[in-house]
Amino acid sequence: MTNKSEIERHVMAVLVDNEPGVLARVVGLFSGRGYNIESLTVATVSEDESASRINLVTSGTPMIIEQIKAQLERLVPIREVYDLTEEGPHVEHELALVKIINAGAERREALRIADIFRARVVDTAVDSFVFSLTGSPEKIESFLELMRNLGDVEIARSGVVAIMRGEKRKQDA
Amino acid sequence: MSGIRTSGAEMVIKALADQGVEVIFGYPGGAVLPLYDAIFKQNRVRHVLVRHEQGAVHMAEGYARSTGKIGVVLVTSGPGATNAVTGLTDALMDSVPLVCLTGQVPTHLIGNDAFQEADTTGITRPCTKHNYLVKDVDDLSGVMHEAFYVASSGRPGPVVIDLPKDVQFAEGDYFGPDEVTHRHYLPQTVGDPARIAEAVDLIAGAKKPIFYIGGGCINAGTEACEAVSELVRMTGYPATTTLMGLGAIPSSSPQWLGMLGMHGTYEANLAMHGCDVMVAIGARFDDRVTGRLDAFSPDSKKIHIDIDPSSINKNVAVDVPIVGDVGEVVGQILESWKNKDPQIDGKAQDKWWGQIDEWRGVDCLRYEQGQAPTDTIKPQYAIERLYELTKDQEAFITTEVGQHQMWAAQFYKFEKPNHWMTSGGLGTMGYGLPAAVGVQVGNPDSLVVDIAGEGSTMMNIQELGTIAQYNLPVKIFIINNEWLGMVRQWQELLHGGRYAESYSAGLPDFIKLAESYGMTGLRATQPDQVDDVIKQMLDTPGPVIVDMVVSKEENCFPMIPGGAAHNEILLGVNDRKEQTQSEDGMVLV
Numbered sequence: 001m002t003n004k005s006e007i008e009r010h011v012m013a014v015l016v017d018n019e020p021g022v023l024a025r026v027v028g029l030f031s032g033r034g035y036n037i038e039s040l041t042v043a044t045v046s047e048d049e050s051a052s053r054i055n056l057v058t059s060g061t062p063m064i065i066e067q068i069k070a071q072l073e074r075l076v077p078i079r080e081v082y083d084l085t086e087e088g089p090h091v092e093h094e095l096a097l098v099k100i101i102n103a104g105a106e107r108r109e110a111l112r113i114a115d116i117f118r119a120r121v122v123d124t125a126v127d128s129f130v131f132s133l134t135g136s137p138e139k140i141e142s143f144l145e146l147m148r149n150l151g152d153v154e155i156a157r158s159g160v161v162a163i164m165r166g167e168k169r170k171q172d173a
Numbered sequence: 174m175s176g177i178r179t180s181g182a183e184m185v186i187k188a189l190a191d192q193g194v195e196v197i198f199g200y201p202g203g204a205v206l207p208l209y210d211a212i213f214k215q216n217r218v219r220h221v222l223v224r225h226e227q228g229a230v231h232m233a234e235g236y237a238r239s240t241g242k243i244g245v246v247l248v249t250s251g252p253g254a255t256n257a258v259t260g261l262t263d264a265l266m267d268s269v270p271l272v273c274l275t276g277q278v279p280t281h282l283i284g285n286d287a288f289q290e291a292d293t294t295g296i297t298r299p300c301t302k303h304n305y306l307v308k309d310v311d312d313l314s315g316v317m318h319e320a321f322y323v324a325s326s327g328r329p330g331p332v333v334i335d336l337p338k339d340v341q342f343a344e345g346d347y348f349g350p351d352e353v354t355h356r357h358y359l360p361q362t363v364g365d366p367a368r369i370a371e372a373v374d375l376i377a378g379a380k381k382p383i384f385y386i387g388g389g390c391i392n393a394g395t396e397a398c399e400a401v402s403e404l405v406r407m408t409g410y411p412a413t414t415t416l417m418g419l420g421a422i423p424s425s426s427p428q429w430l431g432m433l434g435m436h437g438t439y440e441a442n443l444a445m446h447g448c449d450v451m452v453a454i455g456a457r458f459d460d461r462v463t464g465r466l467d468a469f470s471p472d473s474k475k476i477h478i479d480i481d482p483s484s485i486n487k488n489v490a491v492d493v494p495i496v497g498d499v500g501e502v503v504g505q506i507l508e509s510w511k512n513k514d515p516q517i518d519g520k521a522q523d524k525w526w527g528q529i530d531e532w533r534g535v536d537c538l539r540y541e542q543g544q545a546p547t548d549t550i551k552p553q554y555a556i557e558r559l560y561e562l563t564k565d566q567e568a569f570i571t572t573e574v575g576q577h578q579m580w581a582a583q584f585y586k587f588e589k590p591n592h593w594m595t596s597g598g599l600g601t602m603g604y605g606l607p608a609a610v611g612v613q614v615g616n617p618d619s620l621v622v623d624i625a626g627e628g629s630t631m632m633n634i635q636e637l638g639t640i641a642q643y644n645l646p647v648k649i650f651i652i653n654n655e656w657l658g659m660v661r662q663w664q665e666l667l668h669g670g671r672y673a674e675s676y677s678a679g680l681p682d683f684i685k686l687a688e689s690y691g692m693t694g695l696r697a698t699q700p701d702q703v704d705d706v707i708k709q710m711l712d713t714p715g716p717v718i719v720d721m722v723v724s725k726e727e728n729c730f731p732m733i734p735g736g737a738a739h740n741e742i743l744l745g746v747n748d749r750k751e752q753t754q755s756e757d758g759m760v761l762v
């Protein structure tokens with residue numbers, strides 16, 4: 001690569017035909033060509049279930065980002081690739097389920113912090129809580145950092161889903 | 174709408190016929206027996222029985238590239254499919270339109286490690302343009318027709334259709350190509366007018382221009398190549414072609430500087446290095462072409478025309494990217510040029526051509542052929558004589574991979590596209606012999622020569638059986654240096670002359686081998702026998718193997734060592750600018 005410019009993080013929404021193997025094609029493309037995947041989620045989004053939306057976060061130089069989009073667009077079942085980072089203001093959300101195992105003061109402190117972050121308690125046992133939290137990846141990150149100080153944690157994160165602000169739609173179904 | 178009620182297998186063959194397929198290359202097995210049964214019962218589609226599935230794919234490639242049609246392959250599940258993988262990868266790298274039908278175990282056994290089961294769609298996902306597993310016979314006609322569309326539209330490539338045996342037996346409705354709608358995959362073919370205008374201005378204002386013409390032009394078709402040739406003619410600018418682009422413009426044009434790249438001409442590479450405007454047309458800035466990237470044509474503005482947006486700005490950042498079909502875009506440029514009627518800087522052009530002529534004066538392809546009976550035949554000489562003795566007829570040339578391939582590219586000249594078939598992207602030894610079979614099947618009355626190395630020939634030698642069975646008059650012209658010559662050359666130049674495992678030991682007697690298949694075998698060992706042997710080969714109506722016994726240690730020059738820049742091109746062994754290659758360069762292939 002001649003272009004040694006800065007690494008950028010990009011959030012993309014990829015609309016694909018909902019058929020077997022699409023995800024493997026996308027993931028195979030990233031691993032085969034050495035691109036990064038920071039997170040990836042997929043679910044059907046059209047009423048007739050014919051289309052799925054892959055939300056992915058990747059990083060690379062501007063030239064690599066351009067390549068990623070061009071390579072994705074080459075895949076036959078891919079309908080549309082939207083680079084939300086480039087297109088403008090968008091909302092990024094992630095869901096995290098966090099189990100924390102602790103007792104005493106730390107247990108109370110965990111509950112207090114959860115309250116500040118508006119995390120909901122979705123399960124309680126004598127020595128553990130499971131919190132559910134949604135928000136930007138940064139918010140989740142800071143929550144996790146605090147929780148890690150308060151006990152043993154287990155974390156399940158959804159990865160980023162994102163959507164453009166305003167009335168423009170990125171989907172025809 | 175109601176279709177014709179029939180079995181999956183019959184549907185496949187009907188779809189092939191409806192797509193205009195005349196011939197398929199294949200090999201039977203348990204998982205494709207219903208398909209073979211359907212083939213047996215009809216006579217619209219001909220079947221060529223190969224000896225190894227890799228051969229089938231290369232044959233289909235040769236057929237496709239020489240005829241402009243889609244090549245079709247039929248193989249069984251498991252080993253049949255895995256044997257096809259090299260050919261599919263080759264076709265992907267060189268953008269050859271293929272449809273490959275693979276048998277599969279019945280749907281209810283998929284995933285059970287059944288006999289001759291392989292995850293064919295999984296294995297071939299990264300080496301096809303697209304692939305399908307058809308689990309429902311009702312999807313079959315749609316998939317078949319879509320596959321042909323996908324294989325040939327945009328940047329062409331191979332498509333695999335995996336067909337479980339129960340789907341081949343199942344009854345369903347067949348629909349013809351016009352009765353099915355398939356998806357929305359629409360490559361952009363027309364260039365952005367603003368970019369076209371920019372390109373025209375840049376081309377017209379160039380002082381040291383060059384056209385860099387690739388295999389995409391040939392894929393775009395004969396008319397596209399004519400448009401490119403016209404653009405070159407009209408501007409009077411120099412042009413170079415890649416290995417895959419040979420024949421896109423006539424080699425007889427005085428504006429043609431020969432091939433560029435690792436074994437390209439001195440003038441082509443230095444012109445690329447020194448140009449101020451580069452017009453890349455259907456070429457992809459492959460590492461064999463660019464050499465060291467950060468030293469690649471440092472002072473030029475670059476225009477890049479390509480149907481595949483992912484080829485643009487991949488390795489080299491360009492100034493004017495134009496996504497579109499070469500024929501369309503060059504047509505737009507020609508039209509815009511004629512409207513604007515721009516003034517070219519004649520003085521600058523004279524100066525540029527003066528410089529180029531100086532480079533040409535180096536005579537970089539020079540070699541010395543002694544004519545005494547004790548002299549050995551130079552490989553270059555053998556190929557040059559082959560060219561001289563065949564240039565007045567319609568000749569198709571395929572090659573294997575190695576030194577002979579590069580010499581063929583340097584010394585055989587092409588006036589027209591689609592007459593040169595070589596494995597460029599993947600560099601597959603064993604390509605040329607089966608590819609020649611496919612070319613001959615598609616062009617039964619033309620001369621087809623596989624310019625081969627003795628090492629590569631052994632890689633798909635089993636296809637002699639196919640040649641014999643169909644009595645195809647293919648000529649296998651072996652440049653026999655008794656070495657895996659290209660490997661030997663790198664070992665000589667870069668690994669201190671330690672010739673590890675690069676000697677072609679245990680070769681057969683090619684004359685006896687030919688005779689054992691009922692073919693003609695000929696041999697030349699002295700320079701004065703070369704013409705006679707070539708003439709004899711041409712006069713023989715059937716298949717011929719020629720054993721051209723050539724100098725063993727000839728090296729292929731010019732050469733840009735891996736990781737070097739165009740202006741670091743070596744003209745010969747004694748021209749080593751540095752005795753050792755950079756460490757960065759050594760790791761390159």
Ligand SMILES: Cc1ncc(C[n+]2csc(CCOP(=O)(O)OP(=O)(O)O)c2C)c(N)n1
Pocket residue numbers: 573574575576577578600601602603625626627628629630652654656657658659660677
């Ligand atoms: C399938 C495959 N295996 C290995 C190579 C590496 N390789 C490139 S050229 C070459 C030697 C080819 O020898 P030969 O066919 O005799 O041609 P020559 O170079 O001697 O003209 C080899 C081994 C290759 N290109 N393809």
Ligand SMILES: [Mg+2]
Pocket residue numbers: 575626627628652653654655656657658677
């Ligand atoms: Mg050899």
